[in-house]
Amino acid sequence: MPPTHGKMPAEHAEPITTADLIEQLAGEFRAGEERMLRRNAGPQPQHSPRASGIDHCSRAMALDILKCEARPAFSDWQLARMQRGREIEELIVTPGLQRLGFKVIESQASLVIRDESGTVICTGHPDGLIDYAGERIVFDCKSVAPHLWHKLNSLEDFWHDPWCYRQPIQLLLYMHAMELSIGVLILDDCLGHRKLVFVRMAGNEERVAAALRKCSLVVEAVKNHELPDYCGDPAVCRRCRWCGHGCEPPLDYSESGGIKIISDEELEHALRVRESNREPAKDAAWAERIIGKAIKPLADGDYLCGPFRLALKRWQRKGYVVQDGEVLRKKIERIADDVSQTPPVSAAS
Numbered sequence: 547m548p549p550t551h552g553k554m555p556a557e558h559a560e561p562i563t564t565a566d567l568i569e570q571l572a573g574e575f576r577a578g579e580e581r582m583l584r585r586n587a588g589p590q591p592q593h594s595p596r597a598s599g600i601d602h603c604s605r606a607m608a609l610d611i612l613k614c615e616a617r618p619a620f621s622d623w624q625l626a627r628m629q630r631g632r633e634i635e636e637l638i639v640t641p642g643l644q645r646l647g648f649k650v651i652e653s654q655a656s657l658v659i660r661d662e663s664g665t666v667i668c669t670g671h672p673d674g675l676i677d678y679a680g681e682r683i684v685f686d687c688k689s690v691a692p693h694l695w696h697k698l699n700s701l702e703d704f705w706h707d708p709w710c711y712r713q714p715i716q717l718l719l720y721m722h723a724m725e726l727s728i729g730v731l732i733l734d735d736c737l738g739h740r741k742l743v744f745v746r747m748a749g750n751e752e753r754v755a756a757a758l759r760k761c762s763l764v765v766e767a768v769k770n771h772e773l774p775d776y777c778g779d780p781a782v783c784r785r786c787r788w789c790g791h792g793c794e795p796p797l798d799y800s801e802s803g804g805i806k807i808i809s810d811e812e813l814e815h816a817l818r819v820r821e822s823n824r825e826p827a828k829d830a831a832w833a834e835r836i837i838g839k840a841i842k843p844l845a846d847g848d849y850l851c852g853p854f855r856l857a858l859k860r861w862q863r864k865g866y867v868v869q870d871g872e873v874l875r876k877k878i879e880r881i882a883d884d885v886s887q888t889p890p891v892s893a894a895s
């Protein structure tokens with residue numbers, strides 16, 4: 547007889563077992579989480595380009611507006627990450643900055659950028675402005691995965707990242723709209739560590755001009771209901787949320803001549819598991835590298851580091867010769883799916 551929980555759910559009802567109680571609680575937890583995540587998950591209509599959405603491809607930006615309803619839905623994993631990003635970003639402003647004594651003025655104000663004819667070509671909501679020594683500095687908070695956080699130390703690091711390049715562009719557009727010369731990205735690694743990356747307008751004027759030209763092109767395309775050309779860069783297309791969903795760029799994804807379909811549910815599931823573990827795996831690989839570098843010069847013995855004990859012992863590795871044989875190299879990438887692709891960083895505000 548399984549143990550029963552003390553309470554009877556209702557008169558004459560069977561006593562609820564511990565196993566049932568656990569299952570019920572877990573089910574309600576899952577359903578509640580899903581409800582909460584899905585609350586704001588629907589497509590949010592967009593009428594003009596957003597500063598946070600400046601893309602390498604203007605066609606993708608136009609699709610974001612023209613086919614907003616058809617934009618592939620975010621997965622629960624992505625929604626949870628975005629929700630956590632929003633929470634962290636709110637924490638950075640209040641109580642974060644304010645507790646540090648910075649004077650935050652104008653939080654989440656709307657701004658628009660117009661072209662010479664007065665047409666709105668870009669909109670945005672900077673996280674806020676601080677007044678520091680008489681200088682107004684616009685800031686935007688971003689939560690990024692820990693392995694990325696360590697890599698992003700200067701503006702240059704952003705330009706080389708296929709996702710993060712958008713963040714300084716977004717900030718530069720805010721600076722342009724507000725006629726400010728300094729902006730700052732406040733980066734949180736989702737573990738509570740923060741750093742500042744400053745962005746100056748000086749030296750970045752051409753990037754701003756290029757982003758504005760792109761916005762104008764998109765606005766024109768939307769007005770005429772004509773999509774801009776394909777971007778022509780397979781690397782960009784392969785990461786694109788619209789690839790295979792609203793845009794069929796003339797690309798050959800196969801490097802071995804013709805793509806073939808595999809119908810194997812277990813393999814498909816394994817590919818999804820592999821994908822969902824990619825970020826934690828990158829974090830683990832980064833940690834292994836740092837640990838390996840730090841312990842290499844240490845002598846054998848026992849060490850304590852925080853709550854961890856490190857026991858080091860060297861031994862001679864036996865060399866072996868790898869036999870000749872066939873090696874199968876694999877390259878797996880998501881090119882289309884039921885979920886859209888988002889950067890490995892939080893939802894951009």
Ligand code: SF4
Nearest residue numbers: 603606777783786793
């Ligand atoms: S698939 Fe390529 S061409 Fe099409 S919208 Fe995306 S990036 Fe642009």
